[in-house]
Amino acid sequence: MQKIVVEGGAALNGEVRISGAKNAVLPILCATLLGNETVEIRNVPRLHDVVTTERLLTQLGADVIDHGDGVITVDPTTVNSQVASYDLVKTMRASVLVLGPLLAKYGHAEVSLPGGCAIGSRPVDLHIKGLQTLGAEITVENGYIKARADRLRGARHVFDIVSVGATENVLMAATLAEGTTVLENAAMEPEIVDLAQCLNTMGARIEGAGSNRIIVHGVERLHGGVHSVVPDRIETGTFLVAAAMTGGRITATHARPDTLDAVIDKLSEAGARIECDGDRITIDMGGRRPRAVNLTTAPHPAFPTDMQAQFMAMNCIADGVGAINETIFENRFMHVNELMRLGADIRVDGHTAVVRGVERLSGAPVMATDLRASASLILAGLVANGETVIDRIYHLDRGYENIEAKLGALGAKIRRIS
Numbered sequence: 298m299q300k301i302v303v304e305g306g307a308a309l310n311g312e313v314r315i316s317g318a319k320n321a322v323l324p325i326l327c328a329t330l331l332g333n334e335t336v337e338i339r340n341v342p343r344l345h346d347v348v349t350t351e352r353l354l355t356q357l358g359a360d361v362i363d364h365g366d367g368v369i370t371v372d373p374t375t376v377n378s379q380v381a382s383y384d385l386v387k388t389m390r391a392s393v394l395v396l397g398p399l400l401a402k403y404g405h406a407e408v409s410l411p412g413g414c415a416i417g418s419r420p421v422d423l424h425i426k427g428l429q430t431l432g433a434e435i436t437v438e439n440g441y442i443k444a445r446a447d448r449l450r451g452a453r454h455v456f457d458i459v460s461v462g463a464t465e466n467v468l469m470a471a472t473l474a475e476g477t478t479v480l481e482n483a484a485m486e487p488e489i490v491d492l493a494q495c496l497n498t499m500g501a502r503i504e505g506a507g508s509n510r511i512i513v514h515g516v517e518r519l520h521g522g523v524h525s526v527v528p529d530r531i532e533t534g535t536f537l538v539a540a541a542m543t544g545g546r547i548t549a550t551h552a553r554p555d556t557l558d559a560v561i562d563k564l565s566e567a568g569a570r571i572e573c574d575g576d577r578i579t580i581d582m583g584g585r586r587p588r589a590v591n592l593t594t595a596p597h598p599a600f601p602t603d604m605q606a607q608f609m610a611m612n613c614i615a616d617g618v619g620a621i622n623e624t625i626f627e628n629r630f631m632h633v634n635e636l637m638r639l640g641a642d643i644r645v646d647g648h649t650a651v652v653r654g655v656e657r658l659s660g661a662p663v664m665a666t667d668l669r670a671s672a673s674l675i676l677a678g679l680v681a682n683g684e685t686v687i688d689r690i691y692h693l694d695r696g697y698e699n700i701e702a703k704l705g706a707l708g709a710k711i712r713r714i715s
């Protein structure tokens with residue numbers, strides 16, 4: 298099994314090119330199922346989750362071509378199955394996003410329940426409820442969601458709580474429904490805006506994506522189109538934190554600063570100088586030690602849960618005490634015990650972790666438990682004395698494109714071993 302070895306001590310310097318967003322490309326690949334022509338997707342990151350989604354679409358019968366240069370084309374006209382099997386769904390929760398498109402296009406779909414994961418139980422009741430509002434008949438049998446509707450009907454639906462995935466699934470389904478759908482308490486993440494833009498390119502009529510009220514005027518059919526995936530704000534944030542922790546100066550290029558307000562605010566509070574210029578974000582820590590920050594995760598535009606572990610790593614070596622409050626997932630502190638193995642001083646009380654910064658961490662073997670936990674351990678390794686060896690990095694490959702090469706080019710001492 299592969300591992301990552303990091304030797305701490307180097308301040309990061311230079312430029313890093315940001316990849317397309319994992320959390321945008323996955324729903325967009327699923328959305329291609331809605332069309333009647335080939336869709337070309339550009340700025341696709343090379344990630345394990347993308348390969349899993351390609352496999353899933355292929356299993357459904359779509360003709361998926363990965364052109365290898367960040368371009369994928371999907372021809373959905375050959376789809377001949379509406380069943381997403383447990384084998385693939387269990388490896389990637391986002392697979393449940395084929396439910397809305399298959400149901401809307403074919404009138405029926407069977408998608409395995411994804412089950413929980415390391416960060417929480419993660420049910421899909423809100424996806425099901427939203428599709429039921431549009432007229433779907435849904436049962437859950439033998440571990441599968443079985444959905445049926447001759448044609449979905451537009452309706453007003455209020456999500457009980459803000460859910461990115463449920464908003465995406467119902468939004469996609471509503472594009473082919475009869476009449477108008479109004480989604481209230483919708484998620485406002487930039488990835489939803491990107492999905493809506495792609496769908497509109499395919500002929501959908503969606504207004505209000507990026508606000509908490511999305512209006513979808515259903516159309517008879519969608520066509521093909523070309524769409525370029527929004528830059529990954531979580532990858533960007535991870536590199537910015539790496540620079541802040543190591544006292545370095547880096548520029549993230551091909552980024553979208555306007556999607557990172559809460560993260561940039563917290564880095565400024567930690568003492569970083571940040572300048573945004575078009576698609577470039579420069580962070581300069583000038584060799585200083587970051588100051589500890591308090592933060593609370595919440596739906597966009599508040600602080601993203603997907604950056605919580607990375608900021609926890611920063612607080613571990615910051616000056617002062619920072620409280621981190623996780624409100625999205627019930628169990629997203631799996632990295633705490635691993636960070637403590639590196640010498641961090643962290644106390645967890647329910648959904649809050651209080652981190653007292655120490656001058657220096659010390660390298661040790663650690664285990665990655667989920668995607669962002671893996672990133673936090675790399676970040677901690679960058680500032681630890683000696684070697685940190687991170688095991689179970691397959692989590693990392695789900696969501697970061699070539700992270701060791703990108704960090705290495707910025708001066709980090711990092712390598713992958715088998």
Ligand SMILES: CC(=O)N[C@H]1[C@@H](OP(=O)(O)OP(=O)(O)OC[C@H]2O[C@@H](n3ccc(=O)[nH]c3=O)[C@H](O)[C@@H]2O)O[C@H](CO)[C@@H](O)[C@@H]1O
Nearest residue numbers: 320391419420421422423424459460461462463603625626
């Ligand atoms: C592929 C993708 O885009 N993943 C992101 C997406 O996950 P995902 O779409 O799974 O996250 P949600 O926004 O749906 O989850 C938010 C909260 O709602 C709960 N919930 C969700 C659906 C449901 O039917 N019932 C329910 O109770 C979840 O358990 C969680 O506590 O948004 C999360 C929150 O920003 C991010 O951390 C993930 O990186």
Ligand SMILES: C=C(OP(=O)(O)O)C(=O)O
Nearest residue numbers: 320390391603668669696
């Ligand atoms: C939790 C994440 O992803 P997923 O929803 O795909 O598990 C993440 O990207 O941090």
